[in-house]
Amino acid sequence: MIAGLSLLCMAAAAMSGVSAAGQYGQTVVSLPSSNPVKQPWVWPLPQKWERGTSTLKVNGNIHFDFESHNTILSKAVKRYHNLIFQKDDYPMIPYNWTTTDSHARSSLNSVYIDIRDKSDHLDMDTDESYSLTIPVSGKAVITAKTVYGALHAIETFSQIVQYSPSLHSYVIPNAPWKISDYPKYKHRGLLLDTSRHYYAVKDIEKTIDTLSWNKMNVLHWHMIDSTSFPYKSKAYPQLAEKGSYSPAHQYDAKTISAVVQYAKERGVRVIPELEAPGHSTSWGYGVPEIVSCVNHVPYLGYTVQPPSGQLNIAKNETKEVVNKIIDEWSELFTDSFFHASGDEVVMACWTNDTTIASYLKEHNMSVNELFEKFVLDLQDHVRSHNKTVMVWQEMLLEYKFALPKDTVIQVWVGSSGVKQTTEMGYKTVVSSSDYWYLDVGYGKPRSNPYPDVPGAGYNHWNRVYSYDIRANLTKAEADLIIGGECTLWGELADHTNFEGKIWPRASAVAERLWSGYETPSGENITSADAILRLLPWRERMLLRGTMASPLNQGFCTRNPLDCFQPPE
Numbered sequence: 001m002i003a004g005l006s007l008l009c010m011a012a013a014a015m016s017g018v019s020a021a022g023q024y025g026q027t028v029v030s031l032p033s034s035n036p037v038k039q040p041w042v043w044p045l046p047q048k049w050e051r052g053t054s055t056l057k058v059n060g061n062i063h064f065d066f067e068s069h070n071t072i073l074s075k076a077v078k079r080y081h082n083l084i085f086q087k088d089d090y091p092m093i094p095y096n097w098t099t100t101d102s103h104a105r106s107s108l109n110s111v112y113i114d115i116r117d118k119s120d121h122l123d124m125d126t127d128e129s130y131s132l133t134i135p136v137s138g139k140a141v142i143t144a145k146t147v148y149g150a151l152h153a154i155e156t157f158s159q160i161v162q163y164s165p166s167l168h169s170y171v172i173p174n175a176p177w178k179i180s181d182y183p184k185y186k187h188r189g190l191l192l193d194t195s196r197h198y199y200a201v202k203d204i205e206k207t208i209d210t211l212s213w214n215k216m217n218v219l220h221w222h223m224i225d226s227t228s229f230p231y232k233s234k235a236y237p238q239l240a241e242k243g244s245y246s247p248a249h250q251y252d253a254k255t256i257s258a259v260v261q262y263a264k265e266r267g268v269r270v271i272p273e274l275e276a277p278g279h280s281t282s283w284g285y286g287v288p289e290i291v292s293c294v295n296h297v298p299y300l301g302y303t304v305q306p307p308s309g310q311l312n313i314a315k316n317e318t319k320e321v322v323n324k325i326i327d328e329w330s331e332l333f334t335d336s337f338f339h340a341s342g343d344e345v346v347m348a349c350w351t352n353d354t355t356i357a358s359y360l361k362e363h364n365m366s367v368n369e370l371f372e373k374f375v376l377d378l379q380d381h382v383r384s385h386n387k388t389v390m391v392w393q394e395m396l397l398e399y400k401f402a403l404p405k406d407t408v409i410q411v412w413v414g415s416s417g418v419k420q421t422t423e424m425g426y427k428t429v430v431s432s433s434d435y436w437y438l439d440v441g442y443g444k445p446r447s448n449p450y451p452d453v454p455g456a457g458y459n460h461w462n463r464v465y466s467y468d469i470r471a472n473l474t475k476a477e478a479d480l481i482i483g484g485e486c487t488l489w490g491e492l493a494d495h496t497n498f499e500g501k502i503w504p505r506a507s508a509v510a511e512r513l514w515s516g517y518e519t520p521s522g523e524n525i526t527s528a529d530a531i532l533r534l535l536p537w538r539e540r541m542l543l544r545g546t547m548a549s550p551l552n553q554g555f556c557t558r559n560p561l562d563c564f565q566p567p568e
């Protein structure tokens with residue numbers, strides 16, 4: 001079998017005389033008897049969808065009709081003109097699979113977009129729902145409460161359009177379409193670590209693009225860490241001057257604002273993480289007096305990963321510097337969430353610092369008490385900017401701090417943490433490393449934290465997809481999950497390999513957080529069905545320029561049922 005036979009042209013060849021009834025009552029004679037295309041090739045799977053059996057040509061000058069003053073929408077329409085019309089004469093899609101007529105019956109010339117709410121405010125509570133109808137003749141119609149719902153609708157539309165080499169045309173298979181869609185979880189994110197390795201802005205923006213195509217809506221920007229301080233602060237320029245890898249490895253205010261705006265135009269929120277007070281060596285190059293145990297060698301006993309260095313929690317100056325950075329970030333990152341971090345602290349770093357030891361003695365305090373006071377003050381400062389505070393799970397589960405009930409806890413150590421945080425009544429973002437860490441399994445970098453966490457091996461796409469974040473929870477506990485994030489920590493990732501590590505595994509997370517685990521009518525959404533959509537979705541991401549990794553041999557992309565068997 002040669003490549004280059006399209007989805008549509010092979011339909012005729014593969015006829016076996018069986019009829020398939022469309023939901024709209026039309027009947028197509030002559031579809032393959034064992035047609036496996038149960039679900040549309042849309043990723044993530046829409047909540048409700050109906051399709052027919054007619055093929056439409058898409059006019060190359062298709063017109064999107066909407067109120068012209070909507071700049072987010074006009075820019076999106078321009079982008080999607082390019083994304084929709086990407087010619088692929090030899091599509092790597094399954095052989096002989098189709099559910100649509102082999103000839104085009106009419107053409108689609110325009111899409112009408114109706115947005116109810118004119119505000120372009122983007123936040124966790126933004127309504128992202130939409131509906132999309134594509135009739136056999138006449139206009140397609142998108143309806144959405146907000147422009148962000150409309151962006152998702154256009155994305156779905158773009159995924160329905162296929163290039164047909166046999167018809168030499170872009171087509172919409174399976175018209176008429178009727179889709180009504182909304183996300184199961186509000187927070188659907190990816191963590192990117194730009195401290196261990198620096199990412200150029202174009203790579204961050206490319207990641208934002210691919211997030212938006214997967215209907216993910218959060219970029220968790222882990223900007224600073226022990227290894228480097230790429231943030232160019234206005235008040236403390238010496239932090240980046242001395243703490244970044246080089247002047248070429250920095251993010252200034254203008255750049256950050258541009259990234260935040262770029263993301264907003266794609267429906268993606270950018271949440272900054274201010275790593276503190278652990279993992280803070282890099283602050284100490286610019287402002288030495290605020291960091292304890294800077295780069296102690298050997299590092300063992302002072303940190304879980306070199307270089308050692310934690311913010312000096314006994315000094316007023318530390319608070320002054322940190323609060324100033326919080327002030328700057330609160331303005332630059334317009335989102336209402338702010339990640340105040342708080343992970344992986346080693347007490348010996350502090351107790352061996354004489355300034356801290358004498359402070360504790362003088363104030364008759366334990367190091368844990370001082371630590372708690374420091375982080376609660378820091379978080380209060382974040383709250384003074386009207387931000388919702390997000391922290392890593394240790395703040396609650398390991399250090400057992402008295403966190404206000406509006407704090408959002410991000411679970412990472414292992415999936416059991418989700419039960420603990422939700423039992424305690426906290427809103428939770430799920431990132432369990434045993435399922436959703438995308439950086440692990442490539443061999444242990446020296447002193448990898450928590451090397452003995454079960455499942456610290458490579459999380460294959462199906463393991464990622466198999467993770468039910470509601471496992472073992474009561475309904476009330478499950479309702480406290482606001483969403484999840486997969487993470488790409490930076491030890492072994494940089495511009496050379498980050499995309500292949502993120503995609504398409506983050507797509508598996510994207511679908512669980514958008515589509516959920518069951519359809520609205522109660523059927524399980526299974527990986528056996530998902531792989532049949534994920535394969536073409538990976539190919540489409542490639543076509544759009546994202547270096548998504550293969551899911552199996554090319555043979556399996558062409559003959560999925562021969563490879564991905566038996567289904568669970």
Ligand SMILES: *[C@@H]1O[C@H](CO)[C@@H](O)[C@H](O)[C@H]1NC(C)=O
Nearest residue numbers: 001010013014015095096559
């Ligand atoms: C596709 O269909 C044709 C015609 O029925 C058949 O000869 C061919 O073997 C099929 N190819 C594959 C890979 O199934």
Ligand SMILES: *[C@@H]1O[C@H](CO)[C@@H](O)[C@H](O)[C@H]1NC(C)=O
Nearest residue numbers: 300301302348349351352353
């Ligand atoms: C810190 O200092 C104490 C006492 O001075 C010592 O016993 C301990 O080993 C030191 N900790 C580390 C990690 O070196």
Ligand SMILES: *[C@@H]1O[C@H](CO)[C@@H](O)[C@H](O)[C@H]1NC(C)=O
Nearest residue numbers: 314315316317318319320359
């Ligand atoms: C540090 O701040 C506290 C509270 O504002 C104040 O009471 C104390 O005097 C300050 N210490 C120094 C050394 O400035």
Ligand SMILES: *[C@@H]1O[C@H](CO)[C@@H](O)[C@H](O)[C@H]1NC(C)=O
Nearest residue numbers: 360361362363364365366369
């Ligand atoms: C120090 O704190 C401990 C426990 O909080 C208390 O029992 C003790 O009396 C305090 N000592 C002084 C000198 O205040």
Ligand SMILES: *[C@@H]1O[C@H](CO)[C@@H](O)[C@H](O)[C@H]1NC(C)=O
Nearest residue numbers: 330381382383384385386387
């Ligand atoms: C925070 O919100 C309150 C109430 O909505 C408002 O009065 C106040 O000005 C806001 N503060 C900041 C720093 O935005």
Ligand SMILES: *[C@@H]1O[C@H](CO)[C@@H](O)[C@H](O)[C@H]1NC(C)=O
Nearest residue numbers: 414415416467468469471472
């Ligand atoms: C649910 O609980 C079972 C039994 O304790 C455990 O084996 C399993 O790992 C838990 N699942 C998750 C995802 O936490």
Ligand SMILES: *[C@@H]1O[C@H](CO)[C@@H](O)[C@H](O)[C@H]1NC(C)=O
Nearest residue numbers: 468517518522523524525526
């Ligand atoms: C759906 O999945 C759940 C949980 O994995 C399982 O218990 C249930 O039996 C499945 N339902 C069907 C109809 O397969």
